[in-house]
Amino acid sequence: MKPSLQLKLSQHLALTPQLQQSIRLLQLSTLELEQELEKYLQENPLLERVEEEYAPLQPGPSDQDSESAADDNTGNDIETAVSSADDESWLGDEENNYSGSSSSGSFDDDDGDFQDVQVATTSLREHLSSQLGLISIPDRDHTLVQCLIEALDDDGYLTLSLEELAETLPAELEIELEELQIALNHLQCFDPTGVGARNAQECLALQLEALHGDDTSVLALKIVRKHLDLLASRDFIRLKKLVECDDVQLRDAQSLIRSLNPRPGSKYAALEARYITPDVVVRKIRGQWVVNVNSDAFPRLRINSLYAQILSRQRGSGLAGQLQEARWLIKNVQQRFDTILRVAQSIVDRQRQFFDHGEVAMRPLVLREIADILGLHESTISRVTTQKYMATPRGIFELKYFFGSHVATEAGGACSATAIRALIKQLIASEEQKTPLSDSQLSEILGQQGIVVARRTIAKYREGLSIPPVKLRRAF
Template sequence: MRAGFGLGYGMLQRQNGQMRLSPRMQQAVRILQLPSSELEEMIRDELERNPVLEVVDGSMGIGVGIGKGKPSDFDPLKNVAASPSPTLQQILEEQLNLTTGVPALLRRMVRYLIGNVDSNGYLAISLEQAAIDVKAKSALAEAALEVLQSFEPTGVGARNLAECLLLQANSRPDCPPLVFLLIRSHLQEIAELNPAEIARRLRLNPRELGDAIEIIRSFHPRPGASFDSAVTSYIVPDIRIELIGKEVAVSVLEGAAPRLYIREDYRSMAKEAEGAPETSAFLSPQLHSAAFLIRCVERRRQTLTRVAGAIAEEQAAFIRFGPARLKPLSRRQLADRLGLHESTVSRATAGKFALTPHGVFELGYFFPIGYGQGNDDTASAESVKEKIRHYVRGETAKKPLSDRQLAELLEREGIPVARRTVAKYREELGIPSSVKRKPVF
């Protein structure tokens, strides 16, 4: 039986003094966090369950099939999401944003390490080089690595296979000591020999050895690989950000917050049934449930409008000029500006997309990692890529710039980026290496 929205409202206090959200408040938080497609599905179910609830025709987005609807000017085939699903870096950055008690300098170093995690989840830069690039002490880089390796997916931030497997072994309750021994000292034997031969050489119980090897084989050697998806996604956006003259305008599309109302005939019926206990017992919970859902959806609309409006103001240069002008921004900064909790901003932006003059982008795209000197970062990853593209366009054909030279040019602009990071960005831009760019004749 469906629970609906008829549950109690308010804060419940445990005996230990901790506060927890009531079921209704949990539902309100869930409605804010849901992607538009899942919100529509949830509202469909509620429309079927609750006869007093109705939706304004055409306010449920594309292809909903409730009411006659109205034509949409959004063509999903012309607007493929620029970021169809969260990248590994975005997932890690999100966890960092939600981690409290991390000093500013340490947080900056963690962000730099995140920017140097490859698609498999491994750290593609030495701690010594990271400390040099950020102009920090090696102890800070080591502390930052410890923070990074505490994030999901387990094993991320490892510098080699053994470290990746050890991180996963440490996260497993009651992991046998033999697993740690095999990972530290005998990975090569596990890969090349059969268990019986390993047991003979190491004088181990074959059954215990077999169990330990099975545990190791259950670990993921490439923890970041599941985030490396090239599948094209067609997205219906939640927010429209556009330029009207010189002004940036923001609006929440109907699919992100459908217009709901209580049917007037049921309102009238409820008034007439005030003296009829049976009818009132049926209608009262339905009316309260519908009213609560309407409030939640409207609050979602208001929160999305505020958050998207603040993003548009902070990233106005991006809206006007494109990705090269995207600037570093954190959810915490936006939350402080709006007077909201950081978790509210995170929920409001999770799984939401914006239609902009430059295409469809996930809202998480507008919170890029920054590079720069001091506590105030001055450049985002996208703007660094644009600079690399600019340098390559202006290079001498006979002497193309190497990745090291590109890193030095960025350093002169106050943007410390490792050579490996430059190489990664260059490859993402589809720019060949300097050797391949050099003319044959």
């Protein structure tokens, strides 16, 4: 066969570096975006943050989505300025500094503010050691108590038995179990009451022993020491027979036990404070729910004026590639928040009843519905709604929270799973404690309201809400 040359034209999709960057920025959370931008700021001298006031990004439709970020129609201010570099007046022009955030991005006093999480400044071991220094005991006992303090976990429990603890101590000290028991008795007299216990039963007993010996505390101590398992399983009939009390006495003892702290050392634990910065803020303005980008979440970037001047005078400078990268990044960050804003506003428009009436009014919603409305791909909506948060008068929610499966109704419509969970929570909250509602009864009640839900589905939703079964909810 004679060799020959042939030309063939075909179309294929190519992910340009700019498009890849746009997709990557879109799927990052706010914290991850900040970390990514810090890396760009360190590597590219042409990029810098804007410190002065900036123009807010108002809600409205965008002509592009994240999958068409390669289009050069956005960010024309910067592009035009660089192409006409002979005119240096643009370098100080504030309009070239994109900072897409709403002036209403932060809550007013009426809406409340975000409180900082208070973290314990004194650890449990420091608190106990300070008390140890105030008591007068032999040095040997002092050392053993300190060893016990170091062996406690964050909840204040001694997880090792005295035998195991004795084996960890140097053999030449010849520590006897009686000495460790004496040291443990000293420790269990410290504040917080219940510290040094080896299990929850001993912890509760120590707290009850510290109370005045009235009839209720004596009965509660008897239950904790011998019948705590029956109380936990709510076997009240058998429990009353064993402790020989009536309903009123048992109810008072139960209330006292429930008031105790099974984790006495927890208030001294160093909690890790995790903050969520919402990407958008929802407010009701003139009767309409409006979404704006949160000013605290939007990074304000611009081209460094000094380096831009150098580049305008030296067109062959090696900074040309970094200038292009800076322009791409600024445009892609703008595109990211444009897309988030469009998706968030579309979600709010379709979940207006939720913002007016709460979870029970949540309607079924799937990613495809928002994708079709905005003309975006479903994968783009998935990226936008993952780890992106919306601050509302009802709390802060991930955008994915507003999507969910549906359950058919007798009228031929559909009810959101979120609304069903809210109804289950309401029904259980208002039930009679002596005769709580079973999963089958909950299914029947919802059926009477036209919502067809199987008993096993009710059980799944209830477990997802961390609500115990009917047996454990029953009071006496």
